[in-house]
Amino acid sequence: MLLLALDTATPAVTVALHDGDSVLAAESRIDARRHGELLLPAVDRALARAGVALGAVTGLVVGVGPGPYTGLRVGLVTAAAFGSTLGVPVHGLCTLDGLAYASGLDEPFVVATDARRKEVYWARYADSRTRLTEPAVDRPADVAGELAGLPVVGAGGALYPDAFGDVREPAHQSAAALASLAAERLAAGGGQGGDGQGGDGGDGFLPPLPLYLRRPDAQVPKNYKVVTPK
CATH class of the missing domain: 3.30.420.40 (ATPase, nucleotide binding domain)
Known part of the structure; x- marks a missing residue:
């Protein structure tokens, strides 16, 4: 291999x-x-x-x-x-699973990365190998209460210390x-899915397709003028 x-x-x-x-x-x-x-x-x-x-x-x-x-x-x-x-x-x-694995934590925690627009991508983990929730994107203040008391791995925690108190390594x-x-x-021959419930097909991997969670910044202009050939 x-x-x-x-x-x-x-x-x-x-x-x-x-x-x-x-x-x-x-x-x-x-x-x-x-x-x-x-x-x-x-x-x-x-x-x-x-x-x-x-x-x-x-x-x-x-x-x-x-x-x-x-x-x-x-x-x-x-x-x-x-x-x-x-x-x-x-x-x-x-990507969040990689940060979780690198943390080596054996207690409940959160991984949060910078999503820009004053938001974070985040997910909750039972330990470094077991994700409990699907990845989400939110403003830190909107999830601070839900995640209170949990260590936070990743750069998202360091960016918003008021919302995430117990920030752990790695950041990147x-x-x-x-x-x-x-x-x-x-x-291990595959095994349980990364979401803890086999949501990725049951082999522990996801399709190699982008997980955006929101629309890209670039948008097609609305009500643009259509030019037709004469």
Whole structure:
């Protein structure tokens, strides 16, 4: 097994290689505006550090979000292109699940990432491997009461300390954690879905499609003038 994991759903442009036992190499850069420029060079560096060729990859793992429209698509399109070229499967995982796994917490907690527009993407977890709720997007003040007393993992907690008091690490997504979670699920032969109820088809993975949770900022203008040829 050689998994190539990618995630661009958050400001972290992150890549990792995993051989089924451990992480061979990982690259991460925090930059919310340069996902397209940074991702492929990060893949090249990770492959070089691991001393393997892209052709040796046996599967792709990609964070499907939730995340902003443009950045999220960079990782998904790249994973789809690699998967098609190499003829290997592409496994989708919720980006929040990667942050939860990296936390290592064995108590109830919340993962929250920056959704912009003064909102956060969030989900509640029983422990680092078990998500209890579907990902959602809300203003921190609107969910502060519901989540009161729970530790909060992710940059969303640090951005809104008045709403989220007990902020824990990590702040940013790691493809190394995403790859490790995927390797664990593959080794187990699939298993229960990431939502705790098999909502992703029962194999522990999601389709490699974007999880936006809301409409993109770019909209087709309403009542635009139609020009017809003379």
